[in-house]
Amino acid sequence: MTDFILHHYPNSPFSEKVRVTFGIKQLAWKSVEIPNIMPKPDLMPLTGGYRKTPVLQIGADIYCDTQLMMLEIEKHAPEKPLLPVGQEGEARAIAMWIDRNIFWAAVGVVMGAIGDKLPEAFAKDRSEFSGRSFDAARLKAAAPAAREQTYAHLLFAEEMLRDGRPFLLGAVPSLADCALYNPVWFLQVRMGQGDSPSPLDRLPGIVEWSKKMKAFGSGKPTPMTGPEALDVARAATPAATKVDDKDPSGLKAGQKISVTPDDTGKVPVTGALVGLTGDRVSIKRSDERVGEVVVHFPRAGFILAAA
Numbered sequence: 200m201t202d203f204i205l206h207h208y209p210n211s212p213f214s215e216k217v218r219v220t221f222g223i224k225q226l227a228w229k230s231v232e233i234p235n236i237m238p239k240p241d242l243m244p245l246t247g248g249y250r251k252t253p254v255l256q257i258g259a260d261i262y263c264d265t266q267l268m269m270l271e272i273e274k275h276a277p278e279k280p281l282l283p284v285g286q287e288g289e290a291r292a293i294a295m296w297i298d299r300n301i302f303w304a305a306v307g308v309v310m311g312a313i314g315d316k317l318p319e320a321f322a323k324d325r326s327e328f329s330g331r332s333f334d335a336a337r338l339k340a341a342a343p344a345a346r347e348q349t350y351a352h353l354l355f356a357e358e359m360l361r362d363g364r365p366f367l368l369g370a371v372p373s374l375a376d377c378a379l380y381n382p383v384w385f386l387q388v389r390m391g392q393g394d395s396p397s398p399l400d401r402l403p404g405i406v407e408w409s410k411k412m413k414a415f416g417s418g419k420p421t422p423m424t425g426p427e428a429l430d431v432a433r434a435a436t437p438a439a440t441k442v443d444d445k446d447p448s449g450l451k452a453g454q455k456i457s458v459t460p461d462d463t464g465k466v467p468v469t470g471a472l473v474g475l476t477g478d479r480v481s482i483k484r485s486d487e488r489v490g491e492v493v494v495h496f497p498r499a500g501f502i503l504a505a506a
């Protein structure tokens with residue numbers, strides 16, 4: 200049985216996307232709680248600089264970005280499939296639309312409501328993370344526009360549910376539902392305490408759907424410490440990967456490359472290219488605390504360059 204180790208923190212909405220996946224599939228997993236701001240001293244030896252949350256570890260294989268984590272969980276735990284046969288692309292495309300559009304609009308709504316109550320260290324960290332000053336007054340002023348954008352995008356999902364189907368792509372939950380649960384859960388846990396309206400106030404179909412998602416729970420987590428997770432990596436050997444030597448990037452097996460997110464947390468991770476396909480890139484790197492690990496990223500949303 201594969202040991203899934205999720206590096207995450209309770210308030211992280213992208214982590215909730217993965218936790219609900221564990222819930223749907225009723226999986227056991229190890230839970231490593233990481234800080235919600237830098238520094239993350241027990242995570243960096245694994246990722247080589249990638250700082251976003253969550254990160255999925257399976258032995259000495261480290262998966263960055265939930266796009267890829269979901270596929271990997273699906274591969275190791277195929278029961279209760281989340282990629283509906285014949286609609287795999289649709290599920291992934293809907294998830295990407297949600298991750299890239301609805302999530303950030305929902306963050307604008309939440310930060311507009313609570314941004315002035317967050318610690319200075321959080322504001323400083325998120326300014327560095329996003330490349331834009333985390334200014335509570337600006338966020339408050341922009342909140343009505345963020346609310347309208349969140350509503351306008353969520354309305355597409357509301358429309359999908361309008362014919363009475365239980366989940367976005369039909370009778371059973373898919374990757375698209377897990378992705379939508381990320382911003383909806385974030386709005387539900389962070390809004391509603393004050394008097395700022397939530398876009399969900401006008402979206403009854405999504406609110407009903409979210410109750411079904413919540414009922415899935417989070418599977419069976421067991422706590423693990425950061426140093427214990429590093430020991431797991433050190434004792435394991437990374438899985439085999441292949442480089443497509445006809446990849447149009449021209450990158451070749453063994454070459455030193457960097458991989459950098461194209462949106463936020465733009466910290467390059469460097470290593471030797473050991474895996475390259477149309478939708479993922481894998482680099483081998485080593486660190487004195489973990490030995491050799493392979494870090495995997497999706498191609499969509501990541502920039503590859505010769506280092």
Ligand SMILES: N[C@@H](CCC(=O)N[C@@H](CS)C(=O)NCC(=O)O)C(=O)O
Pocket residue numbers: 211212213214234235236237250251252253263264265266298328463464
């Ligand atoms: N595209 C990434 C987005 C992850 C993301 O932006 N996560 C937020 C937390 S939910 C984050 O990393 N915030 C900064 C941090 O945790 O240090 C994914 O799908 O995993």
